[in-house]
Amino acid sequence: MPHTHPVLADFLSFTLSHHPIDIVKGQLTNGVHWHYLGDGILEFVPQHGSDQSLVLSAGIHGNETAPIELLNTLVQNIATGEQPLAVRLLMLLGNVAAMRQNCRYLQDDLNRLFDHRHQKLPDSPEAQRAANIEEAIAQFFDAASGKKYHLDLHTAIRPSSFSRFGLLPYQSRPYDAYLLSLLERCDLGALLINHAPAGTFAYHSSQHHSAESVTLELGKVQPFGQNQLAEFAGINALMRAMVAGTEPTTAAQPYKTFKVVAQLEKHSEDFVLNLPSDVANFTAYPKGTLIATDQGYEYIVSHGEERIVFPNPKVKPGVRAGLMVVEVNN
Template sequence: MLDDFLAFTLRNQPPVAPSGTTPGGMRWRWLGQGMLEIIPPRAIDTHIVLSAGVHGDETAPIEILRDLVADIAAGRLPLACRLLVLLGNAPAMSAGKRYLDDDLNRLFCGAHRNLPGSAESPRAAALEAAVAAFFANAVGARWHLDLHTAIRPSVFERFALLPQREAGYGPEVFAWLGALDISAVLNHRERSNTFTYFSSSEHNALAATLELGKVMPFGQNDLTRFAAVDAGLRRMLTSEAPAQSATQPRIFDVVGQLNKQSDAFVLAVGDTMANFTAYPRGTVIAIDRDERYVVSHDEERIVFPNPKVKNGLRAGLMVVERPV
């Protein structure tokens, strides 16, 4: 199972034994489809959740986690933290789809209870329960990195989204994001129903959603393009310090959200632009019946533009770079 956790997850069969110990003394426990806990033999005060595949078609991060698990199991990666690996929307992964009924990354913080008939609702509840149990008695540092790839190209190939957090984020977080090859960071100012907001708000984890590149089908990813990301994750899992050569990411604050309220919603600037495309003050970005979003800062950049989302969901974010 551990030598190819992805293939085992896609088969969707229970293991012969639900727990065991690796030759290197790591204790592992299968918690359900795509959910695996690994604990070193000695006491640890760092607790890390790594998730991927919350969108089932974002395959490169899933393959990265597969390889990390295999190396831990084989003793090639000396784990120095408690680790929870979650392959998020496993049913959608098996179907080769982004999701089956609803975007899983909008169903956390209990939002799944509003859609009891959705194929994604039981999965959101199961992932919440796994994270809650993992952090229940965790003393020390808590992290959750949720790994994604983007549908469209980006001015900044790798970027991160930090969920709204009353305590803010210290320099350690930005140092690690730089070490993970992240060149831009978005600071959210509002609550949401994403997986990382759930871990941050409900379990006080330092959480980040990482957008690491372009969506590709399984087996078509050039994982050498993710070498810096992989190296950063390995340093984190072995309790090494972030690489000193890491570049400090540029920081952006979310200043507006494009909400699709009706079928009349359109992006006035088109819908083929890259993430982080910049627009000057006065530009009309989106129109929805009588409502318009107009750039009110000297420059705003658009992130995640998607006019095809369901009504009532976010169709894009507008961000402004924070002065150095």
């Protein structure tokens, strides 16, 4: 790619290397306009525009490398024209400061600070980043004229009964039928439906921009270069179809659906998670099991069976320490 701008040749390296230039833009030979909007934020618009808008984000947790690598390769393929582009596309690398240090976050979990919750933590480095990202997607979605989609790509920090799963944010409006049909075609084992507002990026884009949004957990955290990208073939094919404005060719596969019934509340440093520290996501517990305790608080399984997802007793007080989910019959 002799004439490819460094932004497009290696979006990740360009982002990580602290370029003093904040805004760079150009046009590809196929007419696609691209626009680097600063720190890990890159917009593509087809020559004649589009009424479909798509946000693809990764690295909201800085050490979740596999989806970052997928997006980086996607940018390269758009730049060469190998990957067709038929939608307005915003690619976003989330916690760039944490990515530079290969850690999940510096001070606060960025994926708890959206929905304007960063305003309560003005001194956190993640609060500034959450504000930047909220502003970038507001500008992008405010200029949208039709359907809006957002896939927020993650990898989990612990083993899971389902190596890939999706999490739909709480919505008072119905979920988009087309998004649900797409999610059947990217090799997910499970889909969780959240029960309440949250400070996640997917909740933010859904709630504040009426985007059809989903958080996707795609296997386990590994260092850069050590990901088995074949594990991500399903989601990669889906993203590429959405970018090209075509239907994915993957056959539909059923997944299990779960709804969130509760979140574990960490009120103080006395919080105790009554489970092994390496418990896998989706481990099931029968009615009556004591899951967690804190000052004046205990969580006991009240449904016939509940499963735990994202348990993390080390979060700061006031932050959710896990979700409890039950399977729903489709």
